[in-house]
Amino acid sequence: MTNPVMNFLALALYFIAGGLLGQRLLRGQVVTGGAKIGIFSLGLGAVVLHAALLYSSLWTAAGINLALTPAFSLIAWVVAILYLATSLIRPVDNLGILILPIAGLTLLVEWLWPGHMSLTLTSSVSAAHIIISVLAYSLLCLAAVQSLMLLMQERHLHGKHPGGFIRALPPMQTMEGVMFQMIGLGFILLTFTLISGVFFSETTSGQPLRFTHHMVLAVLAWIVYAILLVGRWRLGWRGRPAIHWTLGGFALLLLAYFGSKFVLEVLLHRG
Missing domain, CATH: 1.20.120 (Four Helix Bundle (Hemerythrin (Met), subunit A))
Structure with missing residues (x-):
């Protein structure tokens, strides 16, 4: 209604x-x-x-x-x-x-x-999987938006045109720190999402695991975020490399869930 x-x-x-x-x-x-x-x-x-x-x-x-x-x-x-x-x-x-x-x-x-x-929702596992996955997607979405702001800030500063909007932003180091905090927590939740997804698939389809496009893309996104976090920890990644890996991981997540649903519901008309 x-x-x-x-x-x-x-x-x-x-x-x-x-x-x-x-x-x-x-x-x-x-x-x-x-x-x-x-x-x-x-x-x-x-x-x-x-x-x-x-x-x-x-x-x-x-x-x-x-x-x-x-x-x-x-x-x-x-x-x-x-x-x-x-x-x-x-x-x-x-x-x-x-x-x-x-x-x-x-x-x-x-x-x-x-x-x-x-x-x-046939079990508490199903409910937990949905809640954790929504939180994971949301946190990583927030990190992706933060990375876009960082990209704008970096381009303006390198172009030596710090406009009014850029002057109002926190220092890049602060923004990067917040972004990686979001990614770190989102990555942990994404890990739990993939693990609980095995049991969620079993309760909804009777199969322990199905390697669908959704699952493959989600695993690829997990790998991208894992590489990003290791690169930050071991190599001190920041700036454009960190931004590009953040946006790449989120693009895979976006395709994994909403891309799959768009194809099924809009193009193939399957509920």
């Missing part, structure tokens, strides 16, 4: 918060004090409304609806929550100019093109 008023309000709050944040950053103003509280409050209001809308679309009589657009909206909601929570303890406010509007757009897409693919 859709609620046009709640959809519109959530979408508006996401875009207003992202717009206000972008406006301050473009002026080179670091978001602090009352401005930070105001933007955070708008974002919090948006994710609360988003949660209510997700509840009505995800939980059905037949099970949990993990079709393409509801799943995309769910990931975006978790990313927005992680962003808001992280912004209280880390200098990541700048990420909101991408995360908040995109979260709003996922709501709009799901509203206009609702999908239906019910999955019955």
Whole structure:
């Protein structure tokens, strides 16, 4: 069941918060004090409304609806929550100019093109697998957005054109440190996702493991992140190499889940 008023309000709050944040950053103003509280409050209001809308679309009589657009909206909601929570303890406010509007757009897409693919949670293993995988994808998505900000910052600094937006960003070393913290935690959760996926496959299909495109791409993403973390630890990787490996790993994850679902649900019309 859709609620046009709640959809519109959530979408508006996401875009207003992202717009206000972008406006301050473009002026080179670091978001602090009352401005930070105001933007955070708008974002919090948006994710609360988003949660209510997700509840009505995800939980059905037949099970949990993990079709393409509801799943995309769910990931975006978790990313927005992680962003808001992280912004209280880390200098990541700048990420909101991408995360908040995109979260709003996922709501709009799901509203206009609702999908239906019910999955019955037959055990606690199934529920744990879904929760861990959503957290892993969300954390690594947050790290990918952080890497994009780093890429923009590096290009401006090397081009000797530090505009207002770049002046408002934290030092590159600080941003890299936060990005690798996200990747490290996301990598641990991704590892648990792959392990629990073996048992999840057994409970849903009766087979212990199926090497589908989804599984192969997810394992490749895990390998990319593993190489990145080892490179950081042993060789001190930073800058563009770290950014490229981060984006490469996330691109594989994106293809592993949403790419597979797009092919199945949109191109092949399989629920």
